[in-house]
Amino acid sequence: MKRCYLIGMVCLLALLAILAAGCSSPGVQGAGEENTTAGDLAAFVRGAAAYAETAGTDAALAEFGSASGRFAQGDLCVYAYGYNGTLLAHPGQSEAVGTNQENMTDIRGLPVVRIGAATAATGGGFITYLAPAREAGSAGEAYVPVLGYVAPAGDTWWIGSAVSLSGTGGEAYPGPVSAMVDLVERGAAYGRDHSREAAFAEISNRTGSLVDPAGHYLYAYDYNGTLLAHPHLQAAIGSSLIERRDPFGMENIRALRDTAQDGGGFIVFVWPNPDQGNREELKIGYVLPVDEDWWVGSGVYLSEITGENSR
Structure with a gap:
């Protein structure tokens, strides 16, 4: 199953980021992660933010939370958080929607949700954090950097998506x-x-x-x-x-x-x-x-x- 690298599943007791949840959507055509550039990722999230502004909060959250929605494109999907740290939408983790994840960290303690919120609050941009490698990377690591992009979607919430850093532009790593x-x-x-x-x-x-x-x-x-x-x-x-x-x-x-x-x-x-x-x-x-x-x-x-x- 394809997986979406994002700020979604974390084992807080062990401080392990399991930042890979299912985002595969049969029948939906989307750019494969290995061909996704940083510009593609930013455009994808900005497009989702524009959709949220047009469709309204309720309709947008429903779309972002759907595994068969227009923003679940293969390895790419959109997640949504409130600025208070509450998960609002995630196509692979409906059971976690409504939980507060403000203090979620990656494997090394980086507070990814708070950093995502702070970046979105200043207009949006790129973030990065560690996630489990799909397979041993060029450095043979179990946890590797992923590239995320976040953007504001309203006064009280923000959205983001991410891809493996090793997949951007087709390089092993930039x-x-x-x-x-x-x-x-x-x-x-x-x-x-x-x-x-x-x-x-x-x-x-x-x-x-x-x-x-x-x-x-x-x-x-x-x-x-x-x-x-x-x-x-x-x-x-x-x-x-x-x-x-x-x-x-x-x-x-x-x-x-x-x-x-x-x-x-x-x-x-x-x-x-x-x-x-x-x-x-x-x-x-x-x-x-x-x-x-x-x-x-x-x-x-x-x-x-x-x-x-x-x-």
């Missing part, structure tokens, strides 16, 4: 994400092949071999959350940042550390973007352990992938 994974893998290998002092010096070198041509860099921490190396946060090296919280309350250094401690992989978090005046923005990260004492990571801002500013 170029910046693939390059970032490669950088982290090279950094972890460098750390194993060199002394700690040499590795930390190279990671902190803004013009070194571990800064790629686009300016993406590595950072290194120990498992207590102490920053060990960073090309841009030199003053913070030696300080523990484990208690740092983003504007949504996510302890992102702790979450990054936990991901590395679990063997590494993708994580999505919010971090200031210096190229956007330190605006808080979603960032797709990848981390790997070097040894039992320290780990490395890097990240790509969502706007680098979509070409649009995002929260």
